[in-house]
Amino acid sequence: MNYVASALVAQLDAETRMRLRSAATAIAVLAMFAIAFTYIPDPSSNRVSISWEHDGKLMSGLYTSSYIGWVVGMLTSMLLPFVGFYLVTGSVKRDIERRIWPIVGATPTPRIAYLAGKLLSSFAYLMLLAAISLIPATFLFFRYGHGPFRPVDMITPWLLLVPPSLLFTAAMALLFDVTPGLRGRGGYVVWFFAWTMLFFMIPGQLAGLLDKDRKELENPAFDPAGIVMVEKAVQQTIASRPKSLNLGIGIVSRPIQRIDFPGVPVTAELAALRGAQGLWSVGVLALATVVFPLGAARSARRFSRRRKNGDELREATAEPSLGDIHVRLVTRESRPSFARSVLADVQLLWQTASWLKWPMAGASLLTLVLPARGSSACTAIVLILSAIVISEAAAREALAGTSSLVFAQPGVPRSTVAWKAASVSVFVLAILLSTLTRAALAGPDRFAAIVLGAVFVVSASVGLGWLTQGGKFFSALFTAVWYVAVQGQLDFTGVFAIVPDLTLCASFAGAGLLVLGIAWAQERRRAR
Amino acid sequence: MLQIEELTKRYSGGTTALDSFSLELGTGVLGLLGPNGAGKTTLMSIIATVLRPTSGSIRWKGEDALARPDLIRRVLGYLPQDFGVYERLTATEFLCYLGRLKGLSGRGLRDGVAEMLDLVNLRPAASRPLAGFSGGMRQRVGIAQALLGNPEIVIVDEPTVGLDPEERVRFRNLLSELAHGRIVILSTHIVSDLEAVADRIAVIRQGRLVRIATPGELLSHAAGRVFRVVVDADRLAQVQKAVAVSSISRKADGVHVRFVAESPTIPGATAIEPTLEDAYLLTNLEAA
Structure with missing residues (x-):
């Protein structure tokens, strides 16, 4: 267990140092800071971040501390996974290609500890980026806010929504990183479709979101971004399911009615449900641990053909020696251009x-x-x-x-x-x-x-x-x-x-x- | 003739990798010898036109090669110290790609690549992806691409890394044969490689040329300045502090210490025949 704990700490320390020293982190921090300002548009403008239709009216929430927490939490838990994946994936691939893995692999560190360390360091990094968004949120509350500033009310929905989403993102980034075929260029594209499926379509399907006749939504077992929780929060506010719910920044041409948005009462059950989402990340980590040796061996040495006969295999893969060299170089016409x-x-x-x-x-x-x-x-x-x-x-x-x-x-x-x-x-x-x-x-x-x-x-x-x-x-x-x-x-x-x-x-x-x-x-x- | 004049390279962090380095090279093998960070790779990268110097000039057959890098590139074969390959390509495809960049095409390219694969004995593995190549095989691919097109200038930076001892000997023989009518610049830490093939050796230290001489001249200079003494194990640390030790071997009668110095400062030391390694150590000592 000592090996495990020290491996986790070592991985966290090394990855954090490398990431903080990278120019990409500075750019990501600035970008998160800037983008977070768009999460809370001027309430007197025609821009809105979360809105829904009810009784023929377009509605959104009053900018209370709680509502701002919901907005920032929702948009971060939905959008940061898409971009965050690209920021954190690739560290295992880097270790293999730069031949650091053979050194790490020769230590007593268990494989799962190595991968868990990668997962936790990616999670910590994404949480840091997510936390940046609370700074503009607080500033904008003081600019546009309604009612007293209640930091606990702001941070609570954020804590319910964001950590499970980012932990799952870090786990998926790790899985892609260790899986041959997904760890490179193809994986970068596949992630877009995986993100839409895993964060929106599957939870929506499980909860019955698309079934407009359904009065009560299920609490799906799988909902990393918490989109069902947001829909339920809107449902609580207006005491019925909204006709349509827009989660994202948009420009509207109709007047917006802003109402008090109490959100969903935070109960132990809700907290446990959101915490349970973390189990999916554990499952993905377990899968990554199984896949990892296959990918690592394949990356370290690959052969183009496999022969059935062992002798043929040895002959095919035997390294030819340099042999005696007799130099007879011929000058050939070259026209570089x-x-x-x-x-x-x-x-x-x-x-x-x-x-x-x-x-x-x-x-x-x-x-x-x-x-x-x-x-x-x-x-x-x-x-x-x-x-x-x-x-x-x-x-x-x-x-x-x-x-x-x-x-x-x-x-x-x-x-x-x-x-x-x-x-x-x-x-x-x-x-x-x-x-x-x-x-x-x-x-x-x-x-x-x-x-x-x-x-x-x-x-x-x-x-x-x-x-x-x-x-x-x-x-x-x-x-x-x-x-x-x-x-x-x-x-x-x-x-x-x-x-x-x-x-x-x-x-x-x-x-x-x-x-x-x-x-x-x-x-x-x-x-x- | 390749003329290097007052070449200086300063990196943005303030490190001076090369300091007013000047040298003239004709045909034959020039060995570059120096400690890590001496500037050997920087010098080779600049001559190979991969890196630009801060100041100074390089002339190839009288023409300014820094202003027109293609003058050198067209006649250059370069094997860098650390290089990657495109792992999805086969050896043939990779060599063909580099050959096309050199301006080879059609039959000339195909024949040239086949010739190189035969030269480094990689024809049996020519159709395998480079991902499956060992370090030594990749090094041979590197050698093959450096010789593709029959270059007039061959720059090889630590070329025997990854080769087994037999292959190292064969590669040294290759360099010797290549040197006829060509400029070969060889950088290595393995002094025995230089001893076997170099016509001249340039000792570099902290970006400066310390000495340039033939192996024979270096050995002559070191004659009478290399000694051996046998000491007890508990005296070894003391001896190491007192003199520049070139080798230590533990034998039944004690620890045999080989060292360089102007005179036999350790009691019981006797003068012995110097090796090139001793001569290099002495040169460094004198330059320090």
Whole structure:
């Protein structure tokens, strides 16, 4: 047990130090601080964060200490898991790839203690970020608040909602981190869908949220974000189920009736129910402990083929010796150029796309032949898969440790940003060729829209990838934008909306180019 | 001819990795010897155009290579000390990728890659993903990519790391053969590697060139300054404090201590034939 306790403390200490020394933490803290101000909009404005419909009226709560606690708690427990996952996942992968795991694995530390330490340190980090949001909340209470300031009333709903949500997020980040296939680029995209399922759809289904005829909601056994608890809180306030409940920041055109929002009485039963959500995290930790050795062994050494015959296996995997070397080098014609280096990088993008390349290519071809709806669906698939493939292109050399090899080559231009922008452009244009052809046949507006959409995808991936030296940020951002776009809103490609909005597409393209421009300027500044 | 003049590199934290370093290199093997942090890797990275110096110049055949890095890149084969690979690619694919960046294409690229795989005897493993390669095999891939395209300048930073003793010998032989008509810059901690292949050895310390000489000249300089004494185990600590010890071996008759000094300061010490390691230690002592 001593080993376990000291391993937990050691892990917590090391991870906390590393994270606090990272620039990403400073950015995350500032971002949380800024975003928290949007949670509590000016009550005299047409912006609202939680609202519901009842008796034909649009309602929201008076800004009491309790209501502000509910709002901040709800929005944090819903939204921080999506972003927080990307901030905390990857520490096990890092330990394996940088060969720290073999050192840790040779200590008496049990595997579960190592992973539990990772889980607790991620949880602590997310809680720190979540706690930041209480500072603007308190400030905004004093600005817009109603009634006396009661800190206990503010913090109680926050404590009920936030910790179980973030503990579950930390556990899922750990599970993804140890699972082959989920620990990389693919996992970054899969998380978006997992988040919507685990935090919204499954709890809603279990509680009967979608059943509008149901008078009483169940207390679901699984509800990490506590969305059912919020609906019940609204139900208590208006003494019936609301016609609709909007959890999120929105702009409304109707007047808002603000009423006293007492929330849900905090009973021992409720506290136990929320605490019990933590058991799901324990279950995920247990699963991660089972999966971990499989992933660690696979990452440390992988073989491409397995043979049935043991002798063949030994022969196939035996390391050939260097042998006697007789040097006879032949000079071959070489014409290094920017174009060749771009094509080499495009080819590398294709090669490193692994199995993703086949559904991506298949969907791209089908775009030409399927009718409109099918074609749009295929374009959606092409976009999300190509985003996974290109997300790390700009940071590939830094992530793989090949910078010294690659940037000593004559064909590679001085500007990495320019090089990657060119190669990713060629790749994206090639993979979207079918969509572009179809759009060109549909009319100039559709064609212009998809071209602008491609500009956004290329520039955002390269710019964000280079600035953050990784693919997580772009993957997270693009997946969220893509999800909204395929619903027909914020369609940056003009493919999914009934009528393409060229202004919107140009705005996205402009934003992407701005990020790319920042990356390029930063690169030039560093080169000096 | 590669001319390095007054090369200086200062990092943003204030560390001076190279300090007014000057050197002229012709064909043959130049060995770089120095302690950790001496500036060897920084020097190699700058010559390889991966790092930019704070000041100074590098000229290749009379032309400014810092202003036009491609002058060197086109004739360069570089094996860095620590490098990664793309694990999902096979050895062939990885070499082809780097070959394309070097400007090779078509048949020339395919034949060049095949030639390199044969050279480092990795043809049996050529179709395996690099993820399954041992450290030594990855090092050989690194050697292969450095020699792809028949470079005129070969820079190898700790190239024998990960190779077993037999392979180290074979690689040293490779470097010796390569040196005909080429500039080879070799950095290593393994003094015996330099002894076997280097035409000249540059000793670097704290970013400065301390001495440049042939192995024979270094050994001549050390002659009469290397001694051996046999002491009891309880006197060892005292001896270590008094002189610069190059090796210690415990034998039946006591602890045999080999040390460098201007004179045999320990009673009972006798002069012995110096090795290159002794000569390096002496050079460092004189520079300190």
